[in-house]
Amino acid sequence: MKAKHFLSRIDSDRVVDAIAKVEQRTSAEIRVVIHHASRVGNVQEFATREFHRLKMNHARERNGVLILVAPAVREFAVVGDEGIHQRCGEPFWKEVVDEVGKHFRSEQFTEGLIHAIQKVGDVLKTHFPKRPDDPNKIPDPIVER
Numbered sequence: 698m699k700a701k702h703f704l705s706r707i708d709s710d711r712v713v714d715a716i717a718k719v720e721q722r723t724s725a726e727i728r729v730v731i732h733h734a735s736r737v738g739n740v741q742e743f744a745t746r747e748f749h750r751l752k753m754n755h756a757r758e759r760n761g762v763l764i765l766v767a768p769a770v771r772e773f774a775v776v777g778d779e780g781i782h783q784r785c786g787e788p789f790w791k792e793v794v795d796e797v798g799k800h801f802r803s804e805q806f807t808e809g810l811i812h813a814i815q816k817v818g819d820v821l822k823t824h825f826p827k828r829p830d831d832p833n834k835i836p837d838p839i840v841e842r
Contacts, residue, residue, distance in 0.1 A: 700733045700841065703768035706739055708807045715811045716837040719818030725760035725781065725826045727814055728753060730840040732767045740767065744774035753839070754778050760825045762817050764797075764810065773797060775813060784824045793817060 715729050730747055739742040744765040748754065753761035758782030766773040775793050777785070793813050800809030 698768040699767065700731050700768050703766065704731055704839070704841065706804070707810065707839075710785070711745070712810050712814070712839060713837050715736045715814040715818075718816055718825055719821065720827075720837070722827055723760075723818065723821040724756075724758060724828050725757055725762065725821040726753065727762045727764070727817060727821075728840060729814075730763060730842055732765060732842045733769065734842075735769045737767050737770055740770075740772040740774045743767070743772075744776045745840070748755055748778075756780075758825055760808075760821060762821070764813050764817075766810075770824060771800070775817070777817070781821060781824065783795045785820050788810045789820065792804050 712729060716729070719727060722836060728751060732747070734743070744763060748763045751763065753763050756778065759782055761778045761780040762781060763776045763777070764773070773794070775790050779813070793816055797809040797813045799811060800806070
């Protein structure tokens with residue numbers, strides 16, 4: 698599926714709203730990227746490169762999270778920076794990916810993205826609650842690359 702087609706099948710407003718709601722409760726930043734790549738190789742490594750390219754690793758507490766979808770190759774990944782990864786570990790990320798995969802296989806793309814955002818958000822608010830001096834540093838809209 699091409700990225701444009703995938704984007705037309707998700708409710709971007711609901712996804713952006715889910716990101717905004719999570720970020721009201723945490724100092725962390727979440728970003729969703731829909732990538733046009735027709736080849737990604739190892740999707741986790743590809744997503745990690747995008748994570749760094751978007752400077753998601755520049756957060757003070759190293760708590761940024763990137764959800765990357767490459768619809769043309771039917772791949773997606775969730776990458777958390779070292780601050781959040783140390784607190785939840787690899788099994789958590791695998792669980793998120795498995796749950797999103799169930800939604801995507803049923804073509805419930807919006808629901809899958811929102812589920813991932815909310816699940817990650819629950820962990821983020823526990824370990825990185827919102828501080829008064831912590832503005833939203835990264836725009837919430839879905840990034841198309």
